[in-house]
Amino acid sequence: MIRAQGLSKAFGKIQAVDNLSFDAVDGKITALLGPNGAGKSTTLRMLYTVLKPDAGQALIDGADIQADLLAARRKLGVLPHSAGLYPHLTALENIRYYGRLSGLENAELEQRVSELSAVLDLGPIADRHAKGFSQGERTRVALARALVHRPKNLLLDEPTNGLDVMATRSLRKLLLQLKDQGHCILLSSHIMQEVAALADQIVIIAHGRVVADGTPEQILTRTGADDLESAFVDLIGAEDAG
Amino acid sequence: MRLLTIVWAKEVLDNLRDRRTLLSSLIFGPLFGPILFVFMMNFMLNEATSDVDELLELPVSGQEHAPELIRWLGGNGVNVLDGPEDAREAVSRGDLSMVLVIPESIGEKLRAGQPAPLQLVVNNAKSRDRGDVRKARNLLRAYRNQLAASRLQARGISPMVLYPVVIDEVDVSTAVGRALVVLGMLTYFILFSMLMGGMYLAIDTTAGERERGSLEPLLTLPVPTGQLIMGKVAATCTFMLVALAITVTGFSISLNFLDLQALDMQANFGPGIALSVFAVMLPFTLFGAGMMTLVASFTRSYKEAQTYLTIVLLVPTLPIIFAAIFSLDPTFELMAVPSLSQHLLITAIMKGEALQTEWILVSAASTMLAGALFIWLASLFYRRESILG
Numbered sequence: 001m002i003r004a005q006g007l008s009k010a011f012g013k014i015q016a017v018d019n020l021s022f023d024a025v026d027g028k029i030t031a032l033l034g035p036n037g038a039g040k041s042t043t044l045r046m047l048y049t050v051l052k053p054d055a056g057q058a059l060i061d062g063a064d065i066q067a068d069l070l071a072a073r074r075k076l077g078v079l080p081h082s083a084g085l086y087p088h089l090t091a092l093e094n095i096r097y098y099g100r101l102s103g104l105e106n107a108e109l110e111q112r113v114s115e116l117s118a119v120l121d122l123g124p125i126a127d128r129h130a131k132g133f134s135q136g137e138r139t140r141v142a143l144a145r146a147l148v149h150r151p152k153n154l155l156l157d158e159p160t161n162g163l164d165v166m167a168t169r170s171l172r173k174l175l176l177q178l179k180d181q182g183h184c185i186l187l188s189s190h191i192m193q194e195v196a197a198l199a200d201q202i203v204i205i206a207h208g209r210v211v212a213d214g215t216p217e218q219i220l221t222r223t224g225a226d227d228l229e230s231a232f233v234d235l236i237g238a239e240d241a242g
Numbered sequence: 243m244r245l246l247t248i249v250w251a252k253e254v255l256d257n258l259r260d261r262r263t264l265l266s267s268l269i270f271g272p273l274f275g276p277i278l279f280v281f282m283m284n285f286m287l288n289e290a291t292s293d294v295d296e297l298l299e300l301p302v303s304g305q306e307h308a309p310e311l312i313r314w315l316g317g318n319g320v321n322v323l324d325g326p327e328d329a330r331e332a333v334s335r336g337d338l339s340m341v342l343v344i345p346e347s348i349g350e351k352l353r354a355g356q357p358a359p360l361q362l363v364v365n366n367a368k369s370r371d372r373g374d375v376r377k378a379r380n381l382l383r384a385y386r387n388q389l390a391a392s393r394l395q396a397r398g399i400s401p402m403v404l405y406p407v408v409i410d411e412v413d414v415s416t417a418v419g420r421a422l423v424v425l426g427m428l429t430y431f432i433l434f435s436m437l438m439g440g441m442y443l444a445i446d447t448t449a450g451e452r453e454r455g456s457l458e459p460l461l462t463l464p465v466p467t468g469q470l471i472m473g474k475v476a477a478t479c480t481f482m483l484v485a486l487a488i489t490v491t492g493f494s495i496s497l498n499f500l501d502l503q504a505l506d507m508q509a510n511f512g513p514g515i516a517l518s519v520f521a522v523m524l525p526f527t528l529f530g531a532g533m534m535t536l537v538a539s540f541t542r543s544y545k546e547a548q549t550y551l552t553i554v555l556l557v558p559t560l561p562i563i564f565a566a567i568f569s570l571d572p573t574f575e576l577m578a579v580p581s582l583s584q585h586l587l588i589t590a591i592m593k594g595e596a597l598q599t600e601w602i603l604v605s606a607a608s609t610m611l612a613g614a615l616f617i618w619l620a621s622l623f624y625r626r627e628s629i630l631g
Binding site for chain 2: 045048049050051052070071073074076078079080081082083084085086087088089093097098100101102103129142145146
């Protein structure tokens with residue numbers, strides 16, 4: 001469960017995120033939807049603790065991201081926008097490194113690594129150096145790395161970026177599985193189809209503020225639009241006009 | 243401590259697999275000094291030994307004008323050759339290193355007791371010939387003095403009036419002392435190879451991590467920043483230590499290949515000295531690793547870090563140049579200056595001088611303290627969000 005309360009963040013004169021609040025609950029996929037530059041990444045980066053909010057607070061399963069930093073991090077699995085791997089380490093070594101740093105050891109670590117290897121279909125690249133991986137392979141390894149310590153909450157910043165159709169489909173399938181296992185999944189996207197296909201709850205952001213928050217049905221009802229895309233355009237347009 | 247070890251092990255493994263890092267850290271860097279040293283010293287040896295007891299070959303134009311001088315030169319170890327028509331041309335083309343030109347008028351001038359001109363055509367831009375030129379010049383001077391003395395004597399005056407003062411230069415430098423002038427560069431090479439040994443790790447673990455986008459996910463892990471930085475610095479230290487060991491071993495081997503006795507020098511670099519040098523240099527790993535990690539942390543890319551670190555490589559060598567210019571002797575206060583203290587201690591070790599225990603302690607303590615300060619500053623920087631730029 002992720003709770004953001006009144007988060008604000010400015011870079012110089014630009015107010016990237018402005019008093020933003022929402023909840024992402026367990027067993028659901030929540031999507032942050034917004035145009036480029038709306039503040040989606042900044043919001044996620046505050047939630048996964050690499051940016052400090054100017055105001056407001058956020059709780060990860062009750063752990064404050066500022067007061068209880070390390071505890072909050074333990075409950076988080078993160079797939080940042082640019083999730084670089086170590087090119088001289090193999091896929092599994094990359095995953096093991098994060099596992100060890102998260103406190104896993106020996107048999108437990110190995111068991112978890114082979115679990116993830118099976119789930120994410122890493123078999124063919126398991127012992128290859130990450131140097132020559134395709135974007136899809138990199139994303140799969142980075143995702144395994146993010147999941148290695150069994151975090152309850154998963155944050156993904158535009159996870160399907162640069163993935164081909166097959167890779168996108170298998171990532172979608174995996175996220176739905178994780179949701180069914182009771183994980184709290186929060187992802188950002190600017191792709192309407194992706195959000196429509198995945199999200200149980202949508203938080204639409206423009207200019208650093210929440211302009212709509214609810215299930216896809218609720219958002220359609222509220223805007224009176226026939227589909228999500230027109231609803232989105234209506235909401236963003238209203239915000240721009242205002 | 244556990245997390246630090248995990249970070250350390252990963253960085254060491256990661257960089258051991260990078261051929262470029264391995265080559266420059268553990269091969270080129272550490273062996274550059276010892277090999278260059280052999281070449282440099284060999285060259286100096288050749289220069290020095292060629293100077294001694296070799297017949298000077300001197301082309302002379304216009305020999306027929308001063309047969310007496312030619313005879314005298316022949317009697318003083320000069321192999322007189324026939325000079326070319328155009329002496330200037332021959333020397334400036336580089337065919338000959340020098341030519342003595344005797345003008346036609348010399349006999350007449352000598353008989354008249356007037357100054358007789360002799361022309362020694364040389365090319366001072368070519369340092370290789372300087373020894374020979376000096377020899378020729380000294381010979382001609384000796385000839386001049388001899389002529390002057392005989393003229394005075396013919397007039398009933400003692401030639402001693404020409405020498406109101408006699409300058410006798412006494413060189414008191416010992417063989418070891420002379421060797422040290424050259425070996426003073428040793429500390430520079432050792433420092434250089436240590437810094438080279440750690441440079442790529444300092445970059446890879448900081449700017450490299452940023453550039454390939456692996457820093458952001460790393461910073462979302464439940465790892466305190468201090469442990470992360472210290473693990474990375476420890477990996478850099480490890481490579482620096484290996485580089486130090488290789489370069490010191492390299493020196494103790496390569497100096498054995500040189501016939502330093504021929505230069506009246508004794509290269510004092512046995513296993514005992516090698517170990518002492520290693521021990522004195524040990525604290526510098528923390529200093530160098532901390533300094534490079536701090537600087538590289540502020541850069542955004544591998545290339546940028548490389549540019550800055552190449553400048554940083556020179557910083558620790560400045561005190562050594564300073565020490566050479568002012569010929570500093572070790573004192574208690576100077577032991578507080580990192581890199582200078584190591585230089586002074588190593589020089590003292592090689593001179594065979596007794597080291598004071600306090601010196602070694604102060605040198606180690608101040609160097610490690612400065613290193614710890616760098617590491618602390620770097621970890622402060624990593625706590626700031628601007629690290630992700």
